[in-house]
Amino acid sequence: MNGLRMLAAWTVAAAAIAMWVGWPDVTAWMTTNQALAAWVQAVGAIAAIVGAAAVATSQAASGRREAAERRLENELAKLQAIKQIIRRIVIELNHAKVVIEDNRTDLLDAAVERIEQVRGAISRLPVFEFPTPELVFLLLRTDRDLYLVTQTLQRFQGNPSDRHSRQALVSIARHKGNAREARDHCEVAISNAEKRHAAILP
Numbered sequence: 001m002n003g004l005r006m007l008a009a010w011t012v013a014a015a016a017i018a019m020w021v022g023w024p025d026v027t028a029w030m031t032t033n034q035a036l037a038a039w040v041q042a043v044g045a046i047a048a049i050v051g052a053a054a055v056a057t058s059q060a061a062s063g064r065r066e067a068a069e070r071r072l073e074n075e076l077a078k079l080q081a082i083k084q085i086i087r088r089i090v091i092e093l094n095h096a097k098v099v100i101e102d103n104r105t106d107l108l109d110a111a112v113e114r115i116e117q118v119r120g121a122i123s124r125l126p127v128f129e130f131p132t133p134e135l136v137f138l139l140l141r142t143d144r145d146l147y148l149v150t151q152t153l154q155r156f157q158g159n160p161s162d163r164h165s166r167q168a169l170v171s172i173a174r175h176k177g178n179a180r181e182a183r184d185h186c187e188v189a190i191s192n193a194e195k196r197h198a199a200i201l202p
Contacts, residue, residue, distance in 0.1 A: 145175035
């Protein structure tokens, strides 16, 4: 863009000189000066080189900006999908807690099935494409937590006050804390990606 500005400045300066000197005098000098053709060719060649370089630089910068914008949009889409899965994890952990606390043995099978559905969604995520390595660790830890909850539910005997059930509730509370940590990390990653996306927009 600096080349285009320089070219424009020289053009304006030439026009101003022509108006100041008087156009008839300029044309008279052009017809009598034998070296004018060479000067015109030289200036034209320089202007063409400067203009081509400026256009190429502008196109390259635009291409890099568009590529960065696509990468950030892809990252945001992944983070939003992960956030929805984590939100579902918290819901299912709350449901497991209710099953034990309220002695809802009739809901045990459904609770286990729904947790396994969430674990299936996690297993299908391309972990090597996650935006941050920490998010990979947090989500895989949450998947392990869900597995432990399914084991707890399958061992539940319908007595929420026995020692095993009390330990299960404590365990579920800890697992919910892990899921919330993953959710908070995901929200921070989304916020940072949105800021970077806004910064590169024209």
